[in-house]
Amino acid sequence: MGKHENTIPVSHEIALDAEIIIHSLWFKDVIPWAKQNKGKLANKILIDIVNPFTEDFNDFTLNWGQSAAEELQNVIPDTKVVGAFKNTFFRVFEEPIHNNLKSDVYVTSDNEKAKETVMEFLSSTPFRILDGGKLSNNRTIERLTLFERELAIRYGNYPYVSNHLFGLNV
Numbered sequence: 001m002g003k004h005e006n007t008i009p010v011s012h013e014i015a016l017d018a019e020i021i022i023h024s025l026w027f028k029d030v031i032p033w034a035k036q037n038k039g040k041l042a043n044k045i046l047i048d049i050v051n052p053f054t055e056d057f058n059d060f061t062l063n064w065g066q067s068a069a070e071e072l073q074n075v076i077p078d079t080k081v082v083g084a085f086k087n088t089f090f091r092v093f094e095e096p097i098h099n100n101l102k103s104d105v106y107v108t109s110d111n112e113k114a115k116e117t118v119m120e121f122l123s124s125t126p127f128r129i130l131d132g133g134k135l136s137n138n139r140t141i142e143r144l145t146l147f148e149r150e151l152a153i154r155y156g157n158y159p160y161v162s163n164h165l166f167g168l169n170v
């Protein structure tokens with residue numbers, strides 16, 4: 001029994017049958033994948049975690065005023081794209097609470113109902129789930145991730161870095 005003993009292997013094709021799908025592709029791969037699977041993704045919720053970084057993590061592959069979440073929504077208009085976990089580095093998934101502070105997850109969508117569904121779906125996780133507003137907020141949220149990474153490297157805690165905005169009444 002290995003460390004994945006409680007996980008059920010699910011093929012990429014079977015995962016596409018779910019009502020809520022979380023992909024974990026790079027931006028350069030997610031757009032062709034979404035176009036290819038447009039039919040299967042229609043009317044479903046697609047949770048998007050993409051940050052459009054260059055391969056060396058030094059810059060973005062989209063311009064100011066653009067976000068991966070909006071680009072994805074544009075190619076699959078019949079799917080409800082919901083952004084989440086964009087600022088959550090992989091080490092944080094193992095330990096989402098640091099010094100009693102939960103890691104924040106900004107949930108964004110242009111479809112209010114889909115955003116509420118995902119917030120409810122994630123409410124039992126050990127993260128603080130926040131209404132992040134519209135998909136256009138990912139122009140900021142996605143860029144914040146690269147800044148987090150730079151700071152974490154400078155201060156020696158990469159990849160254990162995330163956000164917790166204090167003062168919010170949640």
Ligand SMILES: NC(=O)c1ccc[n+]([C@@H]2O[C@H](COP(=O)([O-])OP(=O)(O)OC[C@H]3O[C@@H](n4cnc5c(N)ncnc54)[C@H](OP(=O)(O)O)[C@@H]3O)[C@@H](O)[C@H]2O)c1
Pocket residue numbers: 012024025026027029033049050051052053085086087088089090091
């Ligand atoms: N890592 C993090 O801490 C973190 C945090 C927040 C957000 N994200 C976002 O999460 C996404 C993935 O990051 P990652 O670090 O997990 O990257 P990664 O380790 O490179 O994983 C990407 C995976 O996608 C697979 N893939 C590529 N094209 C595919 C396709 N058409 N169908 C099925 N699978 C395909 C790749 O398989 P092959 O290796 O076989 O090509 C690879 O296993 C990125 O958009 C990133 O911005 C990552």
